[in-house]
Amino acid sequence: MKILTAAQTHQLDQATMQAQNITSTELMERAAGALAEWFYGEFHSNEAGEILVLCGPGNNGGDGLALARLLHAAGYAVRVALLPTEKQSADWQHNRQHLPAAVPVAELAAGALPAIAPGALVIDALFGTGLARPLAGLAAAVVAHLNQARAHVVAVDLPSGLLADGPQPDPGAPVVRASYTLGFGLPKLAFLLPQNADYVGEWHVLDIGLDQDFIDQAATPWHFTQLADANVALPRRGRFGYKNTFGHALLLAGSRGKMGAAVLSAGACLRGGVGLLTAHIPGVGYDVFQTTRPEAMCLTDAQADFVSELPDLGPYQAVGIGPGLGQADATRAVLEELLRTAKVPLVIDADALNLLGAHRELLELLPENTVLTPHIGEFTRLTEKAHDDYHRLDLLRAFIQKHRCVVVLKGAYTAVGAPDGQVYFNSTGNPGMGTGGSGDVLTGLVLALRADQRLGPLHATRLAVLAHGHAGDLAAAETGEAGLIAGDLVAHIGPALQALTV
Ligand SMILES: NC(=O)C1=CN([C@@H]2O[C@H](COP(=O)(O)OP(=O)(O)OC[C@H]3O[C@@H](n4cnc5c(N)ncnc54)[C@H](OP(=O)(O)O)[C@@H]3O)[C@@H](O)[C@H]2O)[C@@H](O)CC1
Numbered sequence: 001m002k003i004l005t006a007a008q009t010h011q012l013d014q015a016t017m018q019a020q021n022i023t024s025t026e027l028m029e030r031a032a033g034a035l036a037e038w039f040y041g042e043f044h045s046n047e048a049g050e051i052l053v054l055c056g057p058g059n060n061g062g063d064g065l066a067l068a069r070l071l072h073a074a075g076y077a078v079r080v081a082l083l084p085t086e087k088q089s090a091d092w093q094h095n096r097q098h099l100p101a102a103v104p105v106a107e108l109a110a111g112a113l114p115a116i117a118p119g120a121l122v123i124d125a126l127f128g129t130g131l132a133r134p135l136a137g138l139a140a141a142v143v144a145h146l147n148q149a150r151a152h153v154v155a156v157d158l159p160s161g162l163l164a165d166g167p168q169p170d171p172g173a174p175v176v177r178a179s180y181t182l183g184f185g186l187p188k189l190a191f192l193l194p195q196n197a198d199y200v201g202e203w204h205v206l207d208i209g210l211d212q213d214f215i216d217q218a219a220t221p222w223h224f225t226q227l228a229d230a231n232v233a234l235p236r237r238g239r240f241g242y243k244n245t246f247g248h249a250l251l252l253a254g255s256r257g258k259m260g261a262a263v264l265s266a267g268a269c270l271r272g273g274v275g276l277l278t279a280h281i282p283g284v285g286y287d288v289f290q291t292t293r294p295e296a297m298c299l300t301d302a303q304a305d306f307v308s309e310l311p312d313l314g315p316y317q318a319v320g321i322g323p324g325l326g327q328a329d330a331t332r333a334v335l336e337e338l339l340r341t342a343k344v345p346l347v348i349d350a351d352a353l354n355l356l357g358a359h360r361e362l363l364e365l366l367p368e369n370t371v372l373t374p375h376i377g378e379f380t381r382l383t384e385k386a387h388d389d390y391h392r393l394d395l396l397r398a399f400i401q402k403h404r405c406v407v408v409l410k411g412a413y414t415a416v417g418a419p420d421g422q423v424y425f426n427s428t429g430n431p432g433m434g435t436g437g438s439g440d441v442l443t444g445l446v447l448a449l450r451a452d453q454r455l456g457p458l459h460a461t462r463l464a465v466l467a468h469g470h471a472g473d474l475a476a477a478e479t480g481e482a483g484l485i486a487g488d489l490v491a492h493i494g495p496a497l498q499a500l501t502v
């Protein structure tokens, strides 16, 4: 699924009207109908109380007026408050005229803003994608008043005051803090960034039949990967496939006190469908590794406590390095030798990333299509401190294009960046995955899919990230988010991949 800018969204509306031969009023009616349907499912008219609909002067306000009419007709108690302005959009005027007289309408006025009880339901239809400048004056006062009220706010299209696709020009200007945001057709970049979480709340995208041809042709670097995405499915195994068909992976992981990382990562690699797995680990980990992962082969390093040797890479189709590795100087030398000699796909995580960050000259050695899996802290060590989430995305795109690699920037809505500069946000996963070892599991899973000769680098990585998050969602359904531990992710990789198999 693509993510478009506010400007492209306006073009998409126009293209939809043209392609389907409908008026903007009809499109707005569709939008309002979709909003109303969501309301019927979420809030029963007997329990919703009186709903206050705050309407701005443009089409966002037009949506609010149309929604007020539909909710009133469905038996909800509704009142409307209008932001006074000199001009209103044509569809706003149409929907103002068609609002039944039985719906109370007031004009917002400074010093006499409507009382909003704590817990009341308020629809924010002040501004959407047409926001042209930071909120000031009465509009800013209304938003500040709303934010103080501790109401349940449902934002239409965007929380008012928030830009769809870029940082706020005036960070001091108020933005509605919504409980829910209901967008149309496609997710917005703003929905996916941590800095906007308090404004956007829980978001949903409502289908209003926007023109697919326009979407297919629109140029954008931003994408959103969902479970149904055919581009990231796992191909079914051929009837005559055998272990060599699915690749032999090598995992360099573990150090004294961090052997669990190697065990978790190896477990994920095995559950990820690798044909054969060999782990190269420090001597201290031999017993625990062989006992907990009997399916994997095990090479032990000459050093007891950390990895200091690179084994012969001859037998392997992919190599992963990093989980629990430590940052000994001898380990840095192993990483450097790996980067200089490897002829197969590489997956680099955790301390191997920290070593790259501490020795930036090694970045020049990264083979094309190497997969790096940093969380934000590790990414900062590889690049620089971002001043906000949008800047971090700029840094991500610069990094992937410069180094021609795939970067998995981990977090909620993990961003997978490809060497051509395209970025794919992930839809699966939950905060229960914020638990030690979750990232080690992802490394093992990416490694398994990079060893699978049937998948290209981007396909393998996006699939691994999608399946990892889905495993987290399946696990959390059993354990709850707080109770989820990384081993539960390993246990659910099988069903997660099965759900993604075509
Ligand atoms: N087109 C369609 O058919 C569909 C569109 N849809 C809906 O349309 C929405 C976009 O509508 P839109 O383009 O009219 O923009 P909108 O967000 O209402 O704001 C524009 C108004 O606000 C004003 N204004 C801006 N900034 C301001 C500020 N800081 N402070 C004060 N005023 C400010 C601006 O005035 P101006 O800048 O001209 O002075 C103008 O009057 C979209 O989010 C979705 O909800 C859906 O129905 C699907 C079908």
Ligand SMILES: Nc1ncnc2c1ncn2[C@@H]1O[C@H](COP(=O)(O)OP(=O)(O)O)[C@@H](O)[C@H]1O
Binding pocket: 375, 410, 411, 412, 413, 414, 428, 429, 430, 431, 432, 433, 434, 435, 436, 437, 438, 439, 440, 441, 442, 468, 469
């Ligand atoms: N709120 C969240 N929503 C979705 N996924 C999350 C969330 N928090 C963490 N994760 C996922 O959990 C993993 C955590 O990885 P990482 O920070 O490297 O953990 P560790 O170093 O403990 O293994 C990442 O894949 C990340 O995307």
Ligand SMILES: [K+]
Binding pocket: 060, 124, 125, 126, 127, 128, 155, 156, 157, 158, 159, 160
């Ligand atoms: K809004």
